[in-house]
Amino acid sequence: MNEWHGKKLIKQLPLWGILVSLALILSFIESLIPFYFGIPGMKLGLCNAIVVILLYLSSAREALLINLCRIVLAGFLFGNAFGILYSFGGALLSFLCMWTVYRTGLFTITTVSIIGGLTHNIGQLCVASAVLENVNIFWYAPALMLAGAVTGAVIGVLATELIPRLRFLFIS
Amino acid sequence: MNGMSKYVRKNDIILLSCIAVLIFVSFGLRIHSMMNNGSTIEITVDGKVYGRYALEQDQRIPVEIDDETKNIVVIADGEAYMAEASCPDKLCIHQGRIESRSQSIVCLPNRVIVTVVDGEEPEIDSMTD
CATH class of the missing domain: 2.60.320.10 (N-utilization substance G protein NusG, insert domain)
Known part of the structure; x- marks a missing residue:
């Protein structure tokens, strides 16, 4: 690592810290809201707003880094080891899909977020079916996809509004 | 933006419609499998x-x-x-x-x-x- 990289890293670190804390707070808020409509694993996905915003304003690498840190911390604070495993599955799949859709440059922020919400649930189901060695839980897939798309749309509209307003944070 | 929303544009509608069809089909499959009560x-x-x-x-x-x-x-x-x-x-x-x-x-x-x-x-x- 040369000097330039070192300076850049030191400049970035406080912002990363703030972003991880922010994501953690959103995770906490989410764990407080009883957002439950008869489908297990359904969540509002507030943290996905941070991933989407970082994807647009910063870099894919940072978006992934912050989200993975958030999952590990939130998992130990409000969940359990299996929760972390499910979240990782969801986060990685949704990140890959959002990144692909984003990279095509053909779609709006809302669509990227919808894809994220939808595939997050699919990723979690895949991990859960592997852990539980049961494919029957895919029975929940349609409802979870629909729920993910709806919450993804809400988060997408939020991110669309926030991105132009937060751009100043990332101009160095 | 000549009438186009900043949230959803033409490309998005195409992609999201495909996804909507996929979700409907999977709901259909699910309902189909629900027709038979298990014992x-x-x-x-x-x-x-x-x-x-x-x-x-x-x-x-x-x-x-x-x-x-x-x-x-x-x-x-x-x-x-x-x-x-x-x-x-x-x-x-x-x-x-x-x-x-x-x-x-x-x-x-x-x-x-x-x-x-x-x-x-x-x-x-x-x-x-």
């Missing part, structure tokens, strides 16, 4: 079959893991539901009653799954209350 429930713990129980017979099934009762599955009026669970979130209890083939109740913390199967005769005769 038996299968309880698995950690991926291994714990027992099979006939839906015809009203019963209370304690699921014991390491000599501790972790969950209680109840069969009543041809439907099965989770009556008690040792986990803190109680999500499995909220999952309600199941009766159709391949419907399931999942308790992630205890790794207990109750699934409705076609099952011929139950392999294990279970206790009745």
Whole structure:
């Protein structure tokens, strides 16, 4: 690592810290809201707003880094080891899909977020079916996809509004 | 932006319509599989079959893991539901009653799954209350 990289890293670190804390707070808020409509694993996905915003304003690498840190911390604070495993599955799949859709440059922020919400649930189901060695839980897939798309749309509209307003944070 | 929304544009509508169709088809498949009512429930713990129980017979099934009762599955009026669970979130209890083939109740913390199967005769005769 040369000097330039070192300076850049030191400049970035406080912002990363703030972003991880922010994501953690959103995770906490989410764990407080009883957002439950008869489908297990359904969540509002507030943290996905941070991933989407970082994807647009910063870099894919940072978006992934912050989200993975958030999952590990939130998992130990409000969940359990299996929760972390499910979240990782969801986060990685949704990140890959959002990144692909984003990279095509053909779609709006809302669509990227919808894809994220939808595939997050699919990723979690895949991990859960592997852990539980049961494919029957895919029975929940349609409802979870629909729920993910709806919450993804809400988060997408939020991110669309926030991105132009937060751009100043990332101009160095 | 000549009338185009900043939230959704033409490309997005095309992609999202495809996804909507996919979701509808999967809902359709699910409803199709729900047409047949199952006759038996299968309880698995950690991926291994714990027992099979006939839906015809009203019963209370304690699921014991390491000599501790972790969950209680109840069969009543041809439907099965989770009556008690040792986990803190109680999500499995909220999952309600199941009766159709391949419907399931999942308790992630205890790794207990109750699934409705076609099952011929139950392999294990279970206790009745």
